[in-house]
Amino acid sequence: MGGSTDGLRQKQVDKLSSSFGNLDPFGTGQPLPPLQIPQQTTQHSIVLPLKKPPKWIRRPVGASFSFGGKLVTFGNVKVHSQQGAEQQQQQHVFISQVVTEKEFLNRSDQLQQVMQSQGFISYCQKKIDASQTEFEKNVWSFLKVNFEDDSRGKYLELLGYRKDDLGKKIALALNKMDGSDVHIKEEKHEYEFLPPSGGTFNISISGDIDGLITQALLTGNFESAVDLCLHDNRMADAIILAIAGGQELLARTQRKYFAKSQSKITRLITAVVMQNWKEIVQSCDLKNWREALAAVLTYAKPDEFSALCDLLGARLESE
Numbered sequence: 001m002g003g004s005t006d007g008l009r010q011k012q013v014d015k016l017s018s019s020f021g022n023l024d025p026f027g028t029g030q031p032l033p034p035l036q037i038p039q040q041t042t043q044h045s046i047v048l049p050l051k052k053p054p055k056w057i058r059r060p061v062g063a064s065f066s067f068g069g070k071l072v073t074f075g076n077v078k079v080h081s082q083q084g085a086e087q088q089q090q091q092h093v094f095i096s097q098v099v100t101e102k103e104f105l106n107r108s109d110q111l112q113q114v115m116q117s118q119g120f121i122s123y124c125q126k127k128i129d130a131s132q133t134e135f136e137k138n139v140w141s142f143l144k145v146n147f148e149d150d151s152r153g154k155y156l157e158l159l160g161y162r163k164d165d166l167g168k169k170i171a172l173a174l175n176k177m178d179g180s181d182v183h184i185k186e187e188k189h190e191y192e193f194l195p196p197s198g199g200t201f202n203i204s205i206s207g208d209i210d211g212l213i214t215q216a217l218l219t220g221n222f223e224s225a226v227d228l229c230l231h232d233n234r235m236a237d238a239i240i241l242a243i244a245g246g247q248e249l250l251a252r253t254q255r256k257y258f259a260k261s262q263s264k265i266t267r268l269i270t271a272v273v274m275q276n277w278k279e280i281v282q283s284c285d286l287k288n289w290r291e292a293l294a295a296v297l298t299y300a301k302p303d304e305f306s307a308l309c310d311l312l313g314a315r316l317e318s319e
Helices: 005-020 102-117 120-129 134-145 151-158 163-178 209-218 222-231 235-245 247-260 266-274 277-283 286-299 302-318
Strands: 061-066 070-079 088-097
Touching: 102 120, 120 134, 134 151, 151 286, 209 222, 222 235, 222 247, 235 247, 247 266, 266 277, 266 286, 277 286, 277 302, 286 302
Parallel strands: none
Antiparallel strands: 061 070, 070 088
């Protein structure tokens, strides 16, 4: 390990020479000189670098697949020259199309034609008609809506919220609550809903809640009047007075009202009034993701619509 053949040979010669010692086996009267082996002279050959690779290293044929189902092949073709001359070889490259999925190729061609003609709506409708499962039909229906006018309204219809159907349901519910003879009267004038202006009325300034509210109104102190109404749980009066007191007072009154109210839809009303759509997306039960998406479609601004949808999708994906 790590030595050379010359060194090993020299060691063997030294051992052989030392085994005889300095004896004189031939009677010459002189000791034997140490054995020596002739040194082999090595001739250093000069290898010239090749300018071109040799012909025998060249591959005669080859093949390789490429993108788009292409097959590239090459090979040497012998060309017959004139009589008496040597045959010459020429290299040829062939590119052929390999088709294994004809149906897939036809669908790809159809999609290319649709993209060039911009006929996305008709293409999606054909896919909807040819759908074999409800899930596939819903996917193509949502894709179709992206290319139609009023896409948000169409999204709401796909989620099951049609404005016409909802109006009929509300009218039917009101008729059931108020009686069959009651109808919605939209043509009535505003003054018909106001209390009659005839006769006299008393302005009470007693020490009870009504009297204190009266004194606050007479002095223009809407904020104190609203606080008294809220304290007495007269929410409707508080909201009406807050409207007269300005936007700032109305916003504060709304927050106080929502803090006191504990109904099932309080948080939804709060989000709608305060325009806090992120609250709906982040805090709603995921079983109601359709309702959350419907609220975003109805109220969200275009610049915040995508971010809210991404947030809802992330919740659905993670949970």
